[in-house]
Amino acid sequence: QVQLQESGPGLVKPSGTLSLTCAVSGGSISSSNWWSWVRQPPGKGLEWIGEIYHSGSTNYNPSLKSRVTISVDKSKNQFSLKLSSVTAADTAVYYCARDWNGHDAFDIWGQGTMVTVSS
Amino acid sequence: SSELTQDPAVSVALGQTVRITCQGDSLRSYYASWYQQKPGQAPVLVIYGKNNRPSGIPDRFSGSSSGNTASLTITGAQAEDEADYYCNSRDSSGNHKVFGTGTKVTVL
Secondary structure, eight states: OOEEEEESOSEEOTTSOEEEEEEEESSOTTSSOEEEEEEEOTTSOOEEEEEEOTTSOEEEOTTTTTTEEEEEETTTTEEEEEEOSOOGGGOEEEEEEEEOTTTOSEEEEOOOEEEEEOO | OOOOEEOSEEEEOTTSEEEEEEEOGGGGTSOOEEEEEOTTSOOEEEEBTTTBOOTTOOTTEEEEEETTEEEEEEESOOGGGOEEEEEEEEOTTSSSEEEOOOEEEEEO
């Protein structure tokens, strides 16, 4: 049973860089799945941030592309998110999720981690 | 267009049927997946593909699609179905995922 767990600082200063990691357990990140980051500002809807394949191929939300980097560490079975130049608008719960191979759907989600941008 | 539009809120009487819609140009080319989210919890996949339910999802949940509109139907709504529901699909380029605006379902 694959499980995902997000980790990282809960507080980031404005203009700084948000960094989160998603640890994959119970399965290999090198399986034929894409791995995504999704966020949800308080009281608002879900926003797809981007995705990565174990080869390192990525796709990013065009509205965030200039600030986002997603990377993979196969040796640690995890993938990571970096979001630069953050503002209060980036305050959100950040989720990692597995895009189920061949089904175009997020079948496994992490529990989410709240990140607040504030000085 | 990369937008998926949903009605903000719908209500349904206990045991009745409710349909939630998701509109967007990309839905003419790609299926939508549907997610249920309860307060303080991560989203849960309820429908994917043409009309498929993951293991453990009750058969009162079903999906359909026509033209630029995807629909999630709950037949015989239960109190535990009260939640926010989001559709997701690809944008017109096919390279990016996009979520719908979300629908809050209230079971009366």
